[in-house]
Amino acid sequence: METKLYTLIIYSENFAGILNQITAVFTRRQVNIESLNVCASSTPGVHKYTITCFCTEEMVVTLCKQMEKKIDVLQAHYFTDEEIFIMEACLLKISTEGLLQNPAASKAVRRHGARIVEVNPTFSIVEKKGLTEDILSLFEALNEMGIVRQFVRSGRIAVTRDCIEHLDQYLEQREMNK
């Protein structure tokens, strides 16, 4: 079966130890987590996890069901890239000397729509938001010049394109059944 990149959006109560339980669902089934972001959601007391992984659709369905089975997990859904707005970001620490000596470096930064947010005599910081491929392309361009000292890429964050807020609906319905 075909594997592709899925983005999972998971909501849980804000209890200790839930991240452990969520990642264990992946490890047990031999699925690597490509990226992971955890933060408070817009609903008070609810945490949001955005996780990407490569797997089959059959597997991603299993992952979601197994996560929802955890007592304190509210919802787990999976999406393909077309179904969500996506954002990732990166920071590059590069040598200032290298930047000044390589005109192609500034060009690459501009071409990728990245920003230089700090310049000092030793190093400069480049910041870029965008999709994985864009970010990696910028990194590769600068890295080829041998001027990159540090590189870090964030986990993916995403919101759905759906007009219905499934979490709100779920919570409302649960409150009604209380």
Next chain:
Amino acid sequence: MAEKVTGAEALMLSLKNEGVTTIFGYPGGSIMPTYDALYDYTRGEKKSFEHVLVRHEQAATHAAEGFARVSGKVGVTLVTSGPGVTNTLTGVADAMMDSTPIVVIAGQVGTAVLGSDAFQEVDLVSVAQPITKWTYQIRRAEDVAWAVSRAFYIARSGRPGPVVLDFTKNAQTDLVEYKPANVDFIRSYVPSPEPKEEAIKAAAELINSAKKPMALVGQGVELGNAQEELKAFLEKADIPAGRTMLGLSALPSNHKLNMGMLGMHGSYSVNIKEQEADVIIAVGMRFSDRVTGNLSKYAKQAKIIHLDIDASEIDKNVKTTVAVVGDCKKTLPAITALLKEADHTEWKESFQPLRQQEIDRVITPATKPTSGPLLMGEVAHAVAKATNSESILVTDVGQNQLMSVRYYKFHKPRSIATSGGMGTMGYGLPAAMGATYGAPDRTVCCFMGDGGLQMMIQEFGTIMEYQIPVKMILLNNNYLGNVRQWQDMFFNHKRSFTPMVNPDFGKVAEAYNIPHRIVKDRAELQDAIQEMLNTKGAFFLEAVIKPDANVEPMTAPGRAVDEMQLNVEC
């Protein structure tokens, strides 16, 4: 203002609030404040519980499991931190696999020293999470009532399972105003999803159109207390049924639609016919690999209807045509109401020739031999008969388990406790102890092997001290028989570390003051069983079994269910 009590006493009051009567446990350093409170709650005017001091913490969890299985109530275990609670984990994992509701309360070091590798500190939450339905660390006395109520609610509701509470020492000693909590709602947890009407309709339509329907009955029917609903369902549409090992007493053995047991060592006809049925209705079972054999060849011709309370079981192993998620206590009658009365006589009768082959080639030789050493099958068969099929069967793991579940008969619900998913040797004896507390009016018969008995033989001490009326039947082949059978079948007869030199078990029983008897001769078997049943309280009956007999029939691992062999070739 209400009087303040310690967190430990709040635990006592919370357990009382949950209707707990029996606690299986073992004390130690970090649970001492709780044992101090327990002392007062097990005697005198506050007496609320009976506490059974086991001889190993693993026994405490298995006893809680046995208690839960036969009573339908939550089993309770109380132990200390570190080695105390790590000893319970085999039972916890066992309860997770077999959906058994237990609550394990373990001491923990004080919050001030958590994470410092304090004496007997273990990171219990991390260790227990993957093998529990819920794990929680109680860090404040204020949280005791809530956490206990939530623990019991989670353990017993929906698909039941084990819960572990990690009870820090300061939460035990701090003072709190006790207010009972009654958790019956958790917004992130839907224990029993509302069945979908379309699914009920689709299931009924499929069953109404079936020519060769077959039901697979699992423990879910017992857990849902839907034994009568199941009968009505099967009877209306005349559906023959196989039961899983854990579901054996969900449908009485002598019911006319019971065709036998599913699985690797189940009934021949049931295994063969799974590959011919046009509609399979699975009720509260999870298509374990011990049931399906080679999954890629399993029931490919059939449309599958799966009734389960746990949505994550749907399509996990076998793809369904119709999934009915919900409590079978509700879904079964809802489907039954839409069923047409049917008559599948011809289909049912087609099981008979296969059944007859199994009787001739396996069952009769196993249960009615006339010469040679005693066989496990005949002992199990004779004990079931002598108890009018009304006793509770508890088993250990191995050939003793497979033969006793094959040849026991069940006329009452909740009559079997055996370790299914985990196959935990050592389960039998403590689970049987627990079962006597869970069903004090019933006879509990525990079948064990010489290997498994020795994993928990220290529980003779518990049985002696509390005069626990377990009827113990040791099927002694002086082998790790089940492994020996596989070695003979698949490893060229290389009996690698499966023969065992055993002690005189009777003398061990004697040391604990447990009445015992050893039986070698067939002629004596009935009499020995009668002596066991007529003796008040515990009894240890050792049957000297043929050393190298095999469990038959068998579907070899990796084979399809219809490749089951009646007689195994070694």
